[in-house]
Amino acid sequence: MVKTKDQETVRRGRPGYDQQSVLNVAVGVFNKHGYEATSMGILAENLGISKSAIYHHVPSKGDLLRLALEEALGSLEAVLENPSASVGRADARLEFVLRGTVQVLCDKLPYVTLLLRLRGNTEIERDALERRRTFDHTVAELVDAARTEGSLRGDIDPRITARLLFGTINSIVEWYKPGGPLTPQKLADDLIAMMFDGLHLPAAARVIA
Amino acid sequence: MVKTKDQETVRRGRPGYDQQSVLNVAVGVFNKHGYEATSMGILAENLGISKSAIYHHVPSKGDLLRLALEEALGSLEAVLENPSASVGRADARLEFVLRGTVQVLCDKLPYVTLLLRLRGNTEIERDALERRRTFDHTVAELVDAARTEGSLRGDIDPRITARLLFGTINSIVEWYKPGGPLTPQKLADDLIAMMFDGLHLPAAARVIA
Structure with a gap:
């Protein structure tokens, strides 16, 4: 066997x-x-x-923390290393990265929850927070690039846009149940639909309805 | 004097x-x-x-908690008691309630933060969580009504929509600095713009640009 x-x-x-x-x-x-x-x-x-x-x-409790944070951060950083995150229109790259982030959150929910709740009291925590900031910064740059190419609205400060995107996505760790009827793919579809296209039906669709 | x-x-x-x-x-x-x-x-x-x-x-630590939670919950519930929350189109009522919620979060940031982090270990905490659930439920009903009247998109489950709306709004307690350059009004504008109309520039605007 x-x-x-x-x-x-x-x-x-x-x-x-x-x-x-x-x-x-x-x-x-x-x-x-x-x-x-x-x-x-x-x-x-x-x-x-x-x-x-x-x-x-x-060897120690700190090693458990380091290994756990590596599992979350390594998975998030792998999303950015995919060619789809660096080639093509900025709004498509941003969408790819946000979908990948949702997938990692759903797949590694307890690990990402641990990362999101860190307070930075130890060297291991501070290193992890630094890597998280680098990840967030890369996404903020994508938001900026999408605004510059004219595909994202310009009336919201790009730093605020990035905070709202992360706030929305990270909040799913509070309620998402892995293995339930809502798949990570459908959740990513819903999030992208709300964040990129909005919950309002377009006026045109309302006239037709 | x-x-x-x-x-x-x-x-x-x-x-x-x-x-x-x-x-x-x-x-x-x-x-x-x-x-x-x-x-x-x-x-x-x-x-x-x-x-x-x-x-x-x-009289006790519990009374401090009760008074603090009352400050957050009383302010949130007052938003729902405003006539603008119950008269008119459902999407306008929903927008009014979400704007009011953002204003309360910004005005009473530490109090709402305390409410959002509750674990429900004591009777006082469980009572507060029950009132918070009632508030959330009322907002979820508004989402439902807006879908039924045809002003909100129908392809996202209304319970998921409500969770995403709260997730997005509640996440501001993690970073919002009261008294800074971003006013609660502009923050509410930004949130409503993203959640209702999306970050993508409408295709028409992009053609013009």
């Missing part, structure tokens, strides 16, 4: 856990209690293993 | 503080440390007065 990669990884760690599954549980606990309020003892309790068994998977 | 209401209120309380100014400081501390993690001792330290001096203004 061919073993899957997951089975191999489990085999190398403690019975029942590999690093990824320890991380999944840890991220849930961090989101519930806050990173700082979470001790290795609380983590061990939630995992149902001893503290020393956790150290078998990761 | 005619005394203002504020001076009268201060005179009745401890020197330098009235209930409202104790509340302002308490809300800031709750938002920084979390309500549960804030002890009366931490509050006293931030106010620069003794614990017993706080009890001169309010």
Whole structure:
């Protein structure tokens, strides 16, 4: 029987856990209690293993945080590295990046939630916030480029536009249920429809109706 | 010399503080440390007065929370009680309510922030969350009515539409600076422009440009 990669990884760690599954549980606990309020003892309790068994998977609580933030930030940065983010009209590139961001939020919901709630109290947190700012800055530049090419309205300050776009998209971590009837694709369609074209039916469509 | 209401209120309380100014400081501390993690001792330290001096203004920490949430919820509910929220076309009523919500968020930023971060661990918090749900439900009904009258697009589920509207508006508590160059009125204009008409320039405007 061919073993899957997951089975191999489990085999190398403690019975029942590999690093990824320890991380999944840890991220849930961090989101519930806050990173700082979470001790290795609380983590061990939630995992149902001893503290020393956790150290078998990761050297410290900080490493769990670093790995978790890498999962969120690495996925977001991969969206920007796709050629569709850098080739073509700016509004199409912006739409591609926003759709990709929604997909990452839905796929890695607890990881992105952790990233969005960071306060920057430690070096690891500050590094992550710096990478998030760089990501946000790149999107703000796309907004600027789309305004300059004349495809986005010019009466809203581009920095405010970028904040509203991120505010709208990031708010989905508060309510989105992965695996439910609303797929990430339909959610991205809805968000792009509202943000780019607005909720109002065009006057023309209203006359026809 | 005619005394203002504020001076009268201060005179009745401890020197330098009235209930409202104790509340302002308490809300800031709750938002920084979390309500549960804030002890009366931490509050006293931030106010620069003794614990017993706080009890001169309010009977308990719970009363501070209740008063603070009342300030946010009472202001939001007052928007719905305005005749403009119940008379006329549904899309105009919805726009009125969303503009009023933005104004309350900007005017009472720390109070609304406290409301938005509630977890519902106590009776006071659960009551506040219930009132917030009722508010949200009324707005969702307006979205529904606007769809039915044919002024809002029908391809987005009205519950998702309501969530996106609130997500967008509520996200401003994360970055809005009261008293800065962006007035609540201009922010409301920007939000309504994006949410109702979209960021894309209409094709007609682009042809002209």
